Amino acid sequence: MREIEASVITQAVAQxxxxxxYELGDDVLSALxxxxxxEESPLGRDVLSQLIENARIARExxxxxxxxxxxxxxxLEVGQEVHVVGGDLYTAIEEGVRQGYGQxxxxxxxxxxxxxxxxxxxxxxxxVVHTEMAPGNRLKVTVMPKGSGAENMSRLxxxxxxxxxxxxxxxxxxxxxxxDGNPCPPLIIGLGIGATAEKAMLEAKKALxxxxxxxxxxxxxxxxxxxxxxEVNALGIGPLGFGGSxxxxxxxxxxxxxxxxxxPVAVNLQCHSAxxxxxxx
Amino acid sequence: MGTRVLISGxxxxxxxxxxxxxxxxxxxxxxxxxxxxxxxLYYMGPSPARPGQVxxxxxxxxxxxxxxxxxxxxxxxxxxxxxxxxxxxxxxxAISKYRAVYMATIGGAGALLAKxxxxxxxxxxxxxxxEAILRLEVRDFPAIVAVDAYGGDLFxxxxxxxxxxxx
Numbered sequence: 001m002r003e004i005e006a007s008v009i010t011q012a013v014a015q016x017x018x019x020x021x022y023e024l025g026d027d028v029l030s031a032l033x034x035x036x037x038x039e040e041s042p043l044g045r046d047v048l049s050q051l052i053e054n055a056r057i058a059r060e061x062x063x064x065x066x067x068x069x070x071x072x073x074x075x076l077e078v079g080q081e082v083h084v085v086g087g088d089l090y091t092a093i094e095e096g097v098r099q100g101y102g103q104x105x106x107x108x109x110x111x112x113x114x115x116x117x118x119x120x121x122x123x124x125x126x127x128v129v130h131t132e133m134a135p136g137n138r139l140k141v142t143v144m145p146k147g148s149g150a151e152n153m154s155r156l157x158x159x160x161x162x163x164x165x166x167x168x169x170x171x172x173x174x175x176x177x178x179x180d181g182n183p184c185p186p187l188i189i190g191l192g193i194g195a196t197a198e199k200a201m202l203e204a205k206k207a208l209x210x211x212x213x214x215x216x217x218x219x220x221x222x223x224x225x226x227x228x229x230x231e232v233n234a235l236g237i238g239p240l241g242f243g244g245s246x247x248x249x250x251x252x253x254x255x256x257x258x259x260x261x262x263x264p265v266a267v268n269l270q271c272h273s274a275x276x277x278x279x280x281x
Numbered sequence: 282m283g284t285r286v287l288i289s290g291x292x293x294x295x296x297x298x299x300x301x302x303x304x305x306x307x308x309x310x311x312x313x314x315x316x317x318x319x320x321x322l323y324y325m326g327p328s329p330a331r332p333g334q335v336x337x338x339x340x341x342x343x344x345x346x347x348x349x350x351x352x353x354x355x356x357x358x359x360x361x362x363x364x365x366x367x368x369x370x371x372x373x374x375a376i377s378k379y380r381a382v383y384m385a386t387i388g389g390a391g392a393l394l395a396k397x398x399x400x401x402x403x404x405x406x407x408x409x410x411x412e413a414i415l416r417l418e419v420r421d422f423p424a425i426v427a428v429d430a431y432g433g434d435l436f437x438x439x440x441x442x443x444x445x446x447x448x
Binding site for chain 2: 040041043047050051053054057058061062063064065066067068069105106107108109118120122147149152173174177178180181182184231234235236237238240241242243244245271272273
């Protein structure tokens with residue numbers, strides 16, 4: 001067994017929360033620059049250049065890319081030979097979020113009793129933590145600050161198996177069309193296809209962690225992703241909904257086996273401020 | 282509609298919770314915490330300012346969430362709104378009726394937009410934290426007229442101009 005101190009995990013999470021909020025990934029930046037070349041709308045191109053400038057300011061001044069510093073979504077891959085010592089794993093992560101959002105001057109957006117009193121918890125806790133076991137003696141921690149503008153436009157559908165690939169295309173196009181400019185396009189569209197209702201949505205979100213523009217798991221998935229991307233961009237919504245040819249930068253799907261009676265499809269939308277950082281301990 | 286503008290002067294921030302309280306105050310017949318007459322609301326809740334900063338990041342939130350409150354505020358004298366995303370038919374109608382304007386700015390450009398904010402102070406509902414009402418002084422704050430008093434809608438028209446295939 002390899003021992004990892006809980007305090008080390010806390011420190012790592014605190015740093016990841018801050019870095020993710022200040023530094024847009026190079027993959028996203030490259031996709032925005034590429035979009036500038038293909039965007040047909042002059043206003044859309046100008047918006048894209050301001051987003052690139054925003055990313056520069058955020059990185060240089062350690063100022064959040066967006067005032068919505070998100071819900072802290074934390075993905076853990078825990079090596080089965082790892083033993084966390086000196087504290088409880090989830091408490092350590094929660095403390096990391098508390099410190100990261102406090103020390104980093106990040107906005108605390110989490111409210112308790114969301115259906116009634118909606119009282120801010122004051123430190124952006126609790127985070128949403130997803131844990132998986134993995135072989136080995138490492139602990140991989142990924143922090144994804146997820147803004148609610150895009151999260152609010154996400155959707156889950158349990159399609160009839162007969163709907164097939166076309167059913168998926170239609171669902172995503174309808175979801176993006178209805179969302180219009182609200183989720184801050186250009187989007188990255190995460191899809192979880194197959195498994196069960198809850199697993200489909202989790203995998204849709206995890207698909208957003210894939211480097212933007214990287215190919216799918218196999219040629220058939222890549223073809224589906226490209227077909228959806230073309231259809232979504234034909235909607236004309238454009239950067240921030242002002243009209244244009246780039247409504248999404250990428251479609252990233254995870255496909256899993258499902259029950260013979262089911263075709264679950266989860267659509268998790270990510271705004272252009274696609275923030276996530278990871279570390280392997 | 283579609284005109285690009287630079288806003289200079291005073292704007293007040295308000296998000297969902299502040300809207301709810303403003304409406305409750307008006308319903309009770311109380312005075313709102315600032316005179317709405319002729320004023321501009323910016324749908325925004327900033328990140329905290331570092332020492333020496335005027336404000337943290339300060340980009341717009343989704344305007345559509347405020348749609349249910351907006352016609353009443355326009356009736357009470359509100360003249361302009363700044364946010365991101367489209368508005369409901371009811372809001373567009375009220376904008377025409379009260380000769381008001383809705384301007385969109387760049388969602389997700391909070392670090393950039395913060396540069397145009399020269400002064401910020403909490404004037405109401407401090408208990409709401411990031412949702413408190415701030416009085417901001419802005420200079421050359423960039424926006425674009427998205428819904429005008431003549432029925433123009435940038436989101437509808439912009440999309441129609443570039444749409445190659447419907448949903």
